[in-house]
Amino acid sequence: MKLLLVIFLLLNFVNAKERFFVVERESNSLAVIEDGLTKTHIKDMHNLNHGVVKFDKDDGYLISRDGYVVKFNPKTLKKEAEYKTSKSAIGFIIGKNFVAVANYDDKSVDILDRDLKPIQKIKTGSKNVGIKLYKDLLIFAQMDSDKVSVYKNLGKNGKVKFELLKEFNVGKMPFDAMIQGKDYIVGFFLTKGFGVIDLDKLKYKLIKITLKGNKPVLKVPHFGFWSISKDKVFIPAVGDNKVLVYSKDFKFIKDINMKGLPVFTSLSPDKKYIAVTFSGKDFPTIEIVDTQSLNIIKSFTFDGKVLHLRWSTEYPELYVSVNDTNKIAVIDTKEWKIEREIYQVEKPSGIFIYKYLKK
Amino acid sequence: MKTIIIFISISTLLFASKTKDSFDGKEVFEKYCWGCHHQSAEAFGPSFKKIASKRSKDEIKAMIVDPKSVSKLFGYKRNAMPPFKLKNGELEAISDYILSFKEDKE
Numbered sequence: 001m002k003l004l005l006v007i008f009l010l011l012n013f014v015n016a017k018e019r020f021f022v023v024e025r026e027s028n029s030l031a032v033i034e035d036g037l038t039k040t041h042i043k044d045m046h047n048l049n050h051g052v053v054k055f056d057k058d059d060g061y062l063i064s065r066d067g068y069v070v071k072f073n074p075k076t077l078k079k080e081a082e083y084k085t086s087k088s089a090i091g092f093i094i095g096k097n098f099v100a101v102a103n104y105d106d107k108s109v110d111i112l113d114r115d116l117k118p119i120q121k122i123k124t125g126s127k128n129v130g131i132k133l134y135k136d137l138l139i140f141a142q143m144d145s146d147k148v149s150v151y152k153n154l155g156k157n158g159k160v161k162f163e164l165l166k167e168f169n170v171g172k173m174p175f176d177a178m179i180q181g182k183d184y185i186v187g188f189f190l191t192k193g194f195g196v197i198d199l200d201k202l203k204y205k206l207i208k209i210t211l212k213g214n215k216p217v218l219k220v221p222h223f224g225f226w227s228i229s230k231d232k233v234f235i236p237a238v239g240d241n242k243v244l245v246y247s248k249d250f251k252f253i254k255d256i257n258m259k260g261l262p263v264f265t266s267l268s269p270d271k272k273y274i275a276v277t278f279s280g281k282d283f284p285t286i287e288i289v290d291t292q293s294l295n296i297i298k299s300f301t302f303d304g305k306v307l308h309l310r311w312s313t314e315y316p317e318l319y320v321s322v323n324d325t326n327k328i329a330v331i332d333t334k335e336w337k338i339e340r341e342i343y344q345v346e347k348p349s350g351i352f353i354y355k356y357l358k359k
Numbered sequence: 360m361k362t363i364i365i366f367i368s369i370s371t372l373l374f375a376s377k378t379k380d381s382f383d384g385k386e387v388f389e390k391y392c393w394g395c396h397h398q399s400a401e402a403f404g405p406s407f408k409k410i411a412s413k414r415s416k417d418e419i420k421a422m423i424v425d426p427k428s429v430s431k432l433f434g435y436k437r438n439a440m441p442p443f444k445l446k447n448g449e450l451e452a453i454s455d456y457i458l459s460f461k462e463d464k465e
Binding site for chain 1: 391393394395397399400401402403406437439441442443
């Protein structure tokens with residue numbers, strides 16, 4: 001009882017806070033936003049045309065378009081290390097004692113330690129995408145050779161050593177992937193379908209889709225890991241104005257007709273809504289879908305290209321990166337209205353959240 | 360009569376100049392290409408630097424207009440690029456912009 005009381009009192013003193021890190025696409029920097037205000041910028045982060053940031057505990061990592069991995073402290077906002085894995089990197093994943101980076105150019109996957117010292121380089125002869133972790137497995141897709149590779153960490157006593165466990169021949173030109181429980185879901189640019197690999201059984205199956213759309217795709221969709229609700233998987237279609245909805249065991253439910261070609265499908269923290277961004281002429285628009293009724297319940301059109309968005313978990317808010325007009329728009333997700341606009345961000349794209357406890 | 364001819368000539372020149380100038384290569388890039396290509400780094404598609412190092416202006420224009428056929432002529436195993444119906448000025452501007460990333464070989 002005393003223990004419970006202590007925990008209760010502690011919880012009253014401690015609040016989870018969010019700090020937003022926004023990629024400034026053209027100026028090699030990250031804008032740092034807290035409590036709705038731009039506080040500062042972390043500079044010299046290399047070419048951020050496709051900058052991606054991830055956090056693990058109190059470590060922040062970033063990869064740049066020109067192949068750098070940068071480790072920084074999201075509390076002190078200081079850079080701690082950097083390492084250039086290649087001329088162009090596209091994605092990475094943080095393990096307990098390593099960081100794995102998928103490279104476009106030099107067609108390899110790099111394994112570094114948490115301080116970015118190189119451990120292993122896996123040469124694949126292909127651009128690599130969709131890098132994910134599952135238990136002691138490292139999974140990624142080879143875009144040029146239509147394969148998914150599963151490597152296993154055989155290192156002992158905290159050491160890291162990945163060895164090839166199995167490779168699967170999959171659909172044409174895999175471009176991104178997500179993990180749902182034990183399943184690795186991979187999207188294809190040139191095959192009408194998506195692949196699912198059961199990572200426990202190491203079995204692959206192709207889920208065919210019947211969409212006939214073949215519109216020019218001006219930005220490749222992103223899967224991320226945030227398109228999976230309690231009972232559904234949302235997949236942005238390639239070349240069609242639709243978001244595909246499947247059950248968790250990959251039975252077709254519905255194609256949702258959208259305004260444009262989808263890029264991101266991002267699930268709200270309460271899993272009630274999915275926010276969808278678009279490419280081409282519909283770059284400035286986002287649409288909000290109710291994940292139960294599967295109807296579009298709201299649409300917003302901004303005065304410039306929307307490149308990314310992120311749901312806050314601290315407040316009922318959706319942060320939207322409006323690249324052309326140098327601002328982050330914040331949508332009140334209870335009233336579904338623009339709550340405010342945050343400036344002092346230059347050409348924003350990716351928005352990433354670091355959560356910490358604040359007394 | 361002479362005045363009218365001079366006026367027409369100047370108007371034509373001005374109009375031609377305006378049409379040519381009204382398309383900026385970087386703007387065309389940001390409108391159509393930017394989601395898949397980067398100027399100097401390999402992205403989903405090849406970098407402009409790489410394209411400029413091995414393709415002529417005519418080849419670049421042909422690939423933009425009809426990538427399915429032209430990629431076969433280039434000997435590529437497959438093509439992921441969609442065809443683009445650009446205005447002549449846009450096609451000129453983006454081709455010049457791509458070629459501007461060609462590196463001088465010493």
